[in-house]
Amino acid sequence: MSSYVIRGARLLGNDPVDIAFADGVITGIGTGLDGDEVIDGTGLVTLPGLVDLHTHVREPGREDAETVLTGSQAAARGGFTCVHAMANTSPVADTAGVVEQVWRLGREGGYCDVQPVGAVTVGLQGTQLAELGAMADSAAGVKVFSDDGKCVSDAVLMRRALEYVKAFDGVIAQHAQEPRLTEGAQMNEGPLSGELGLVGWPAVAEEAIIARDVLLAEHVGSRLHVCHLSTRGSVEIIRWAKSRGIDVTAEVTPHHLLLSDDLVRSYDPIYKVNPPLRSNDDVEAVRDGLADGTIDIVATDHAPHPMEDKECEWSAAAFGMLGLETALSVVQQTMVDTGRLTWEQVAQKMSATPAEIGRVANQGRPLAVGEPANIVLVDPAATRTIDARDTASLSRNNPYAGLTLPGEVVATFLRGRPTVRDRVLVTPLSTEGASA
Amino acid sequence: MIKNLLSAGDLDRTDAIRILDTAEELLGVASRPIKKLPTLRGRTVVNLFFEDSTRTRISFEAAAKRLSADVINFSAKGSSVSKGESLKDTALTLQAMGADAVIIRHHSSGAPHRLAQARWTKGAVINAGDGTHEHPTQALLDAFTMRRHLVGSTGSDLAGKKITIVGDVLHSRVARSNALLLHTLGAHVTLVAPPTLLPVGVDHWPVETSYDLDASLEDADAVMMLRVQAERMNASYFPSAREYSRRYGLDTARLNRLPDHAIVMHPGPMNRGMEITADVADHVRSVIVEQVTNGVAVRMAVLYLLLGGAAGETEASEEGLS
Ligand SMILES: [Zn+2]
Numbered sequence: 001m002s003s004y005v006i007r008g009a010r011l012l013g014n015d016p017v018d019i020a021f022a023d024g025v026i027t028g029i030g031t032g033l034d035g036d037e038v039i040d041g042t043g044l045v046t047l048p049g050l051v052d053l054h055t056h057v058r059e060p061g062r063e064d065a066e067t068v069l070t071g072s073q074a075a076a077r078g079g080f081t082c083v084h085a086m087a088n089t090s091p092v093a094d095t096a097g098v099v100e101q102v103w104r105l106g107r108e109g110g111y112c113d114v115q116p117v118g119a120v121t122v123g124l125q126g127t128q129l130a131e132l133g134a135m136a137d138s139a140a141g142v143k144v145f146s147d148d149g150k151c152v153s154d155a156v157l158m159r160r161a162l163e164y165v166k167a168f169d170g171v172i173a174q175h176a177q178e179p180r181l182t183e184g185a186q187m188n189e190g191p192l193s194g195e196l197g198l199v200g201w202p203a204v205a206e207e208a209i210i211a212r213d214v215l216l217a218e219h220v221g222s223r224l225h226v227c228h229l230s231t232r233g234s235v236e237i238i239r240w241a242k243s244r245g246i247d248v249t250a251e252v253t254p255h256h257l258l259l260s261d262d263l264v265r266s267y268d269p270i271y272k273v274n275p276p277l278r279s280n281d282d283v284e285a286v287r288d289g290l291a292d293g294t295i296d297i298v299a300t301d302h303a304p305h306p307m308e309d310k311e312c313e314w315s316a317a318a319f320g321m322l323g324l325e326t327a328l329s330v331v332q333q334t335m336v337d338t339g340r341l342t343w344e345q346v347a348q349k350m351s352a353t354p355a356e357i358g359r360v361a362n363q364g365r366p367l368a369v370g371e372p373a374n375i376v377l378v379d380p381a382a383t384r385t386i387d388a389r390d391t392a393s394l395s396r397n398n399p400y401a402g403l404t405l406p407g408e409v410v411a412t413f414l415r416g417r418p419t420v421r422d423r424v425l426v427t428p429l430s431t432e433g434a435s436a
Numbered sequence: 437m438i439k440n441l442l443s444a445g446d447l448d449r450t451d452a453i454r455i456l457d458t459a460e461e462l463l464g465v466a467s468r469p470i471k472k473l474p475t476l477r478g479r480t481v482v483n484l485f486f487e488d489s490t491r492t493r494i495s496f497e498a499a500a501k502r503l504s505a506d507v508i509n510f511s512a513k514g515s516s517v518s519k520g521e522s523l524k525d526t527a528l529t530l531q532a533m534g535a536d537a538v539i540i541r542h543h544s545s546g547a548p549h550r551l552a553q554a555r556w557t558k559g560a561v562i563n564a565g566d567g568t569h570e571h572p573t574q575a576l577l578d579a580f581t582m583r584r585h586l587v588g589s590t591g592s593d594l595a596g597k598k599i600t601i602v603g604d605v606l607h608s609r610v611a612r613s614n615a616l617l618l619h620t621l622g623a624h625v626t627l628v629a630p631p632t633l634l635p636v637g638v639d640h641w642p643v644e645t646s647y648d649l650d651a652s653l654e655d656a657d658a659v660m661m662l663r664v665q666a667e668r669m670n671a672s673y674f675p676s677a678r679e680y681s682r683r684y685g686l687d688t689a690r691l692n693r694l695p696d697h698a699i700v701m702h703p704g705p706m707n708r709g710m711e712i713t714a715d716v717a718d719h720v721r722s723v724i725v726e727q728v729t730n731g732v733a734v735r736m737a738v739l740y741l742l743l744g745g746a747a748g749e750t751e752a753s754e755e756g757l758s
Contacts, residue, residue, distance in 0.1 A: 191637030191640040194640075197545035197567050197569030197612060198569075202636075266549075266553065267550055267553070268550075312523055313542065315543075315545065315546075315567065
């Protein structure tokens with residue numbers, strides 16, 4: 001394997017410095033470093049490979065929408081070196097067999113590490129715990145469990161799940177959605193839902209579950225992670241919970257940082273997502289929450305859907321948007337260019353902390369000598385007009401299509417091998433295979 | 437004039453009055469021995485109904501035929517057309533068949549908007565009721581009926597008139613469209629309903645709201661009762677049909693508290709004994725049957741103005757419809 005040196009890029013957005021790596025490991029950080037291949041980093045920013053705690057790869061079951069391979073390729077283009085694959089596949093990832101399959105497909109693809117999330121309940125049915133221990137003990141080493149797409153709404157079952165995963169340092173990632181309050185829900189409940197005649201998804205349906213779950217987590221002393229938090233009230237509850245010392249973490253998606261429910265006025269299902277796009281006030285609140293650390297991480301909730309599930313009337317359309325390839329740009333626009341976060345903090349919230357929540361040992365590591373060479377090189381001065389067809393994903397449900405966003409991933413390295421070079425995807429050497 | 441009629445909010449005061457005045461002229465056609473004008477001869481109008489509504493479909497069909505248009509009725513209910521993509525495919529088919537106007541009724545709010553905005557069809561799109569969103573021609577026929585009874589003259593609006601709309605506003609496309617159009621025409625609208633049947637954000641609408649029907653009767657010029665569907669009862673929007681009728685139903689006692697000139701309206705179909713008693717429905721002050729007649733004239737006016745366009749102008753003025 002050749003050795004690389006990235007020359008003169010701004011490490012974590014700070015001063016320019018060279019970074020050299022070989023055999024998958026960072027070998028030097030300094031000036032005047034050399035390597036077989038030299039990459040000019042002038043004007044670029046070096047970040048640790050990004051880690052997504054919330055990706056839908058659709059395989060097994062909906063390989064027409066996305067596969068582990070295409071999802072990994074989209075991830076690499078977005079600067080990710082690790083994604084967590086949500087469990088709501090078909091079959092559901094509720095056994096050791098399914099999670100190992102997904103994990104192995106990720107390794108074989110070689111574009112990024114695909115860390116499976118296990119279902120909390122059998123078939124996401126919310127009635128019986130899945131074999132959480134077997135998934136934890138499998139080759140995939142599952143630590144994150146979620147019925148994402150559905151809420152573990154039964155309080156007793158949620159309590160048991162929180163307690164049970166303590167045995168192997170797991171975490172329950174909750175999709176907070178009180179089911180009765182959101183029956184038939186189509187968009188954020190507010191003045192616009194009343195005007196458009198679409199059934200509302202009230203903020204309280206999210207907040208009530210988060211409030212309940214932080215109290216449960218406190219009661220049993222367990223780790224809770226809140227998926228795609230989207231309202232001002234949710235931010236306030238998490239802030240309160242953290243002030244009480246409850247072991248809770250929370251994520252916000254790029255789309256909840258940038259887009260608001262005004263877009264639903266078009267009735268274009270490209271904007272249909274769960275939880276729904278919220279009000280501008282909520283958007284402000286989640287930006288504040290991310291900036292002040294109440295919200296720990298950004299997670300994409302990358303949710304590919306084929307054309308026919310979106311090119312239809314609103315209520316017939318599927319919930320979900322693509323996100324992997326635009327996440328960093330959206331975060332740059334909403335958080336970095338507005339002065340709310342430094343690049344160093346972006347590295348924390350999009351790499352180190354998600355890896356820590358997911359207990360992924362070799363991802364989200366600092367950029368330091370001896371650490372794995374999971375590196376992304378970003379051009380923050382670039383601007384690009386998002387083209388829905390320019391994607392590695394099999395789906396095109398991109399809500400940013402037509403928007404001009406800042407920042408572009410120039411290169412991504414997974415354990416020292418490029419998956420993206422000169423802004424385009426490159427075939428990773430397959431020698432790493434399933435044994436890595 | 438607008439190209440599509442998707443929402444009552446698409447109409448400004450001038451357009452709305454133009455439709456009402458045109459309908460006034462067209463109302464005469466219905467009483468002629470030959471109830472037909474050649475205005476839309478050679479044009480194709482499609483009734484695209486994804487949801488059953490014989491009343492609305494027949495009204496649009498009669499309107500189109502009286503203007504000599506060719507009418508295709510496409511009922512998508514119960515056919516293979518139940519999943520999303522079909523809306524697009526159906527629209528493309530209609531486009532290939534040369535539809536000049538698509539009158540769409542759909543169970544999904546915003547389906548007419550999708551049809552118009554995704555450019556799957558080039559014809560004019562007329563919303564004949566979408567989900568719990570809007571039903572703009574119903575609002576136009578209601579306004580037309582009100583104007584005939586409460587104002588009387590063409591060219592005028594409904595400035596200062598007090599309209600009380602009662603019942604299930606939350607699920608009512610009629611209420612939404614009426615709130616918008618009546619506001620545009622200068623009327624004061626009061627929505628009366630139990631709090632569970634008023635939408636979140638109704639305080640942003642150009643209306644007043646009340647939970648108390650009795651307090652909203654004394655100075656009303658028109659009272660419009662909305663249909664309450666039986667399934668709302670099982671969903672706990674209110675405790676029982678009896679309690680609903682007692683608090684929000686229109687009976688003779690309440691009718692007698694209205695001013696003498698006030699009219700009683702209902703978009704139909706009625707639940708006699710629920711939101712309205714039989715004797716009130718058939719009372720001399722009830723204009724419910726007349727609303728149906730006016731519906732045809734208003735829909736003729738909408739088709740005429742949306743499809744007639746510049747090309748139809750000369751032909752129309754020969755008919756005395758300038
Ligand atoms: Zn998700």
